[in-house]
Amino acid sequence: MRRGREVTLRDVAELAGVSSRTVSNVVNGYANVTEHTRRRVQEAVDQLGYRPNVLARNLARGRSGQIAVVVPYLDTPYFSELLQDIIRAARVQGYNVLIDQTDGDREHERMLINHGSSRLLFDGVIFSPLGLSQSALADRDPNLPLVVLGERVSDGTFDHVGIDDVEASRHATEHLLDLGRRRVAAIGDQPYETGEAAQLRTRGFREAHERRGLPVHEDLIIGRPRFNRADGAEAMAFLLDRDDPPDAVFCYSDLVALGAIHTLISRGMRVPEDVAVIGYDDIEDGRYSNPTVTTISPDKGMIAATAVERLLLRIGSTAPPPGLELRAPHRLIVRESTAGRVSG
Amino acid sequence: MRRGREVTLRDVAELAGVSSRTVSNVVNGYANVTEHTRRRVQEAVDQLGYRPNVLARNLARGRSGQIAVVVPYLDTPYFSELLQDIIRAARVQGYNVLIDQTDGDREHERMLINHGSSRLLFDGVIFSPLGLSQSALADRDPNLPLVVLGERVSDGTFDHVGIDDVEASRHATEHLLDLGRRRVAAIGDQPYETGEAAQLRTRGFREAHERRGLPVHEDLIIGRPRFNRADGAEAMAFLLDRDDPPDAVFCYSDLVALGAIHTLISRGMRVPEDVAVIGYDDIEDGRYSNPTVTTISPDKGMIAATAVERLLLRIGSTAPPPGLELRAPHRLIVRESTAGRVSG
DNA sequence: CTATCCTTTTGCAGCGCTGCAAACAGGATG
């Protein structure tokens, strides 16, 4: 243990000739300190190179100054892009971010929304669940401030931040229909228990058909347990092996879209000429892939900022505020996978 | 502040009829506790639902139980994939991971390897620097355990974990030469001050030519400040605008390769027929792109495990161990971007 | 039956900070 007798508040106080409490006040920027005292203390701080011991501070304050962000998979681009924004937003507020990945494990998810195995490691959680079931949410520690992203609409005890999945999916599907495609598939549907968001997207998919007065091809709605490349590639292969393959696909994530495109290309089909593909999330990969991927782009910066803001509000208040349903904006970004190559 | 009078060690002690110190011993699994006592205490723990307060524990122990992992950009797939493995490895050892991104900012990097602005937030740092200069490393806090990944070979005061960049790059280049390519470009060279790893890769590039008795085309070595898609795309465009473009490209990262491929395809060229492309890092994107990307695959799991292991060793020892240079294995993975499509 | 040794348990101090409330100015007011 490298404990070289670090500089403490008391040391500074002694040098500056004031009480340690006053030094604390200066360091924390509290009001009601005369300019004269402040300067004296500041000099002593600089001279000794004092740096507060966060552990002690947090213990005394009764909070850890950290929030946990829980995602299923860290290497999923959507999550890492979002994470980046969350870390920035938290840092501005003086909060550190602890990252946890659940690998989609239900039990792990459940443990984390109950403060993990120890107290005070983090003051609140931003949770992007994969298979978070209703029951897990039900018996969670109600005192742990929680903000949920993406899946699972709020039950009133926590905030939920996301885009309007139904509307976004309707836009995506309408885009395909408006290109003249009539056999549009959907890849990514899930049962309610694990995928509320997926269900909302399927609903948007249906609404688009309704609005255009066109029939939904029920057999082209493909369920998928995860939203990754492998799932997209497999589902696409499954669709192509049918008698009557689709001429367009609405994928519930960009990764699924990239996987689907991979299958299409390797089977010698052209995207978008033979099959148009649209994704969801607007991850960077889709901007450089061949072809580039048309997608629904959620405002990630807004989602991150809103999530952090709401979480800190919860952490700071005695009586928990009501659970809100918060919507970030989204845009449809048209790229080659539906519009074709613009120039040679 | 939601301080609902949490269960403490003392509460458990009272219920179990022992001293709080004994409860602590049981909770921490120390030896020398009779089975009888252990059971009694455990029952009390379960009954009250006691969970240790990590903050208090860490303060008393004088360490935070957290390590910081510092990367330039979190949304770079290579880093997020590596991070995933680091988090797993750390968790096994009871350590939490605090993540920080520097956005490549030198000042930020310097601050972090000096413990940030406060003490005891983390016990050690795993650092994947981008532009970490020699001087920043020189005046760092020598008491903060440090393990560096990728860039910048150890100066003896910290450990460095990585693959053998020279050898790996030689393999990559030899692969291209052995395919019969004779105008091989390299994208990603950097000056020493910011890119020691880049220089090693360039050296490997040269060595490959030497070994095959072929001349290096110096004008085909393209410097790039970063290793992302945009840089790869631009550099490729620059190369194609030349009178005598290359017939193969060794890219210093998979992202660069994906960017380069993007430019090639959008200009109507065929990969690998017209230009073969090889990357570096083996990120997931390259396994599903069109074409899939031949690459150097570093053993990320091994790198992560080694880094965590060495760091914890440093944290745990009074006298800092000597700074080691540690090598993880790597493999050449041949895919479509050099070998062409295998089947229709 | 006492001395010795080892194992198990205990008590206390203290990690370094902040919350709280009291103490202490130094004016303004009557």
Add this chain to the structure above:
DNA sequence: CATCCTGTTTGCAGCGCTGCAAAAGGATAG
């Protein structure tokens, strides 16, 4: 000149845990 007030500074207790060293048992030996 006493009283009240506002703004500033201080002292103390304590956050919940662990390190340390001493105390208490229990077993074994003399």
